Amino acid sequence: MSKKGIILLSGGLDSATVLSIAKSEGFDCYAMNINYQQRHASELIAAQKIADLMGVIEYKLVNIDLGWLDGSSLTNKSIKIPESPSEGIPSTYVPARNTLMLSFALAWAESIESQDIFIGVNAIDYSGYPDCRPEYIKSFEKMANLATKMGVENQKIKIHTPLINMTKSQIIEIGLANGVDYSQTISCYQASDDGLACGKCDSCRIRMQGFKTLAIKDPTQYI
């Protein structure tokens, strides 16, 4: 019997790889892109294109307004995106971001009777966000099973984080083996409307380093 999997898909390198892994594990894939107004048009186009290329059953774009959130450079355009490594949690941290995204995925999962949610969090080559750590994911999963009718009826929900302990270059290797076309993905926090990456933000720097380690050309178009 085929299994339904919900995949949080942003148009970036990590989530495209997660989608390829869920497919390789035999899941019927339902991709959900949570757009909290942080994205440029080019990134939304990238997510849709990846979903199409990889043959998802359904691609759902959910727009949420987080413009009222203070303190994050991803939701407040007046705060500059950092372009060099910093101590502690950077300003690109968005309060409760993964909790919100996983909650929408949980609602969809229960609605279509899927017990499997995939998210591309990573606790190695990452920016130090608290909601990317294994202990957070484990705790969300426990909460999800107490929150839902499915959980109560013992149809346990699992949060899959296949990338959590991988380096960026390991992620890229697996994605390439699974046929991911990384030229279609956009990882930059401040990509231009025509899809050019800045090459300077945390996300760009970590991505560039991953390709460099593998001595593979990054197909990203940088400014």
Add this chain to the structure above:
Amino acid sequence: MSKKGIILLSGGLDSATVLSIAKSEGFDCYAMNINYQQRHASELIAAQKIADLMGVIEYKLVNIDLGWLDGSSLTNKSIKIPESPSEGIPSTYVPARNTLMLSFALAWAESIESQDIFIGVNAIDYSGYPDCRPEYIKSFEKMANLATKMGVENQKIKIHTPLINMTKSQIIEIGLANGVDYSQTISCYQASDDGLACGKCDSCRIRMQGFKTLAIKDPTQYI
């Protein structure tokens, strides 16, 4: 020093009472109403009016689209709202509803540096939703403290559920003592646009019983 509290406010009897309790405990109150398209105009007006009457610092209405969720009579208008008690979890259950609402509240809390979130869940006179149980709330609180910068920096976040072990009549007694004007609240799942309650749904029946037990006239206008 005054403390900031986030109160999830729907325009109903329970959340209005919770707001009065938070105020009586000395919190500066920030009210958040999550509208998932289930509400009639009259209910949104009620929430705004209660927020005004009770002097909140800010009232924030967040609109989210859950129209794509299958299986709930609150988000899918083609499913009839049940008008008599049923076995098990009723069709008014919305997948991940409280998880979504608490997640938005969590984002706002961290954004304004509030460590206190109030929600009017109740596990006595209620409809049997899994996300109203104490074990769920405790689990969400634990997750919230792992998810956030505040939690990591040991500014612990608390989910307050002052009504969780109260009967409906106890809730009403406390609200009246705190000066809540229940004539301004609307509890019905299918209120008319001009604010008349059906008197038949779970929510109406539980509310009516609460007033009846106290031998107090329910100021709700029923059809």
